[in-house]
Amino acid sequence: MTDPVTDLAEQAAAALAADFPGLRQSHPRVIGAPLADVQLEPGADGLTARYTWELYTVFVHVSHEDHLNRDDPEDRSLHREVRAHAALLAASVTAAEDTKVRGHVEWPMLNQRPEMIFPAAHTVATADRSDPRFASAVLVTVGMALDHATIATQHAAQHAADAAEVVQWGRECPQGVRLSKWLRQKKTERAAARQDSTTDGQPELAE
Numbered sequence: 001m002t003d004p005v006t007d008l009a010e011q012a013a014a015a016l017a018a019d020f021p022g023l024r025q026s027h028p029r030v031i032g033a034p035l036a037d038v039q040l041e042p043g044a045d046g047l048t049a050r051y052t053w054e055l056y057t058v059f060v061h062v063s064h065e066d067h068l069n070r071d072d073p074e075d076r077s078l079h080r081e082v083r084a085h086a087a088l089l090a091a092s093v094t095a096a097e098d099t100k101v102r103g104h105v106e107w108p109m110l111n112q113r114p115e116m117i118f119p120a121a122h123t124v125a126t127a128d129r130s131d132p133r134f135a136s137a138v139l140v141t142v143g144m145a146l147d148h149a150t151i152a153t154q155h156a157a158q159h160a161a162d163a164a165e166v167v168q169w170g171r172e173c174p175q176g177v178r179l180s181k182w183l184r185q186k187k188t189e190r191a192a193a194r195q196d197s198t199t200d201g202q203p204e205l206a207e
Contacts, residue, residue, distance in 0.1 A: 009036040009135035016143050023142075026052040038135040046080075047129075051142050055091070056149060058142050060084045065127040078127035082137050084145035085120035088153075089113070118149040165190070 013036035016023055027050040028039040040047035040062060047062040061083045069075040093099075093114040101108055121144035125137030166183060173182045
């Protein structure tokens with residue numbers, strides 16, 4: 001009979017492989033090791049690892065053992081905090097001509113490694129690194145970090161579109177109208193249009 005605890009790391013690895021095909025541990029790396037075989041590099045501040053999926057790199061940090069159950073002062077069990085954040089290599093943002101130089105500089109420099117950093121995911125794992133629940137917690141946190149990257153990308157895309165719209169409105173500001181008043185009016189109109197769309201054509205409720 002299979003030990004259900006032993007299965008936890010395998011289950012987490014299978015779930016990640018299904019949602020992020022090709023996800024692999026890139027550091028420390030053991031050739032041919034399964035995803036469930038979590039490897040960590042010790043350091044002064046704790047344990048670290050890196051995972052790679054497409055152009056994303058997930059940086060994992062695991063704290064030293066500590067009493068993390070703040071809700072129960074009587075709980076003396078030890079746990080580790082697992083933190084992971086994803087970074088996306090923005091390969092298109094490299095050359096100086098990609099951006100405008102709006103004032104004086106001696107010269108613009110090449111961005112050697114342009115990255116977008118996404119919000120971190122945090123979980124708590126058992127302190128025992130040999131426990132399959134520990135490996136499961138690390139893998140789960142990696143998946144959460146990639147989820148955060150997806151959510152943040154959607155959020156950033158909407159804000160980028162909104163900002164581009166504001167730039168266009170600025171160009172269209174009628175002569176003699178204060179720009180601040182014009183932008184405020186256009187933003188009010190945009191908010192009202194979005195409110196109408198979220199109510200599926202229902203009459204807008206009176207404020």
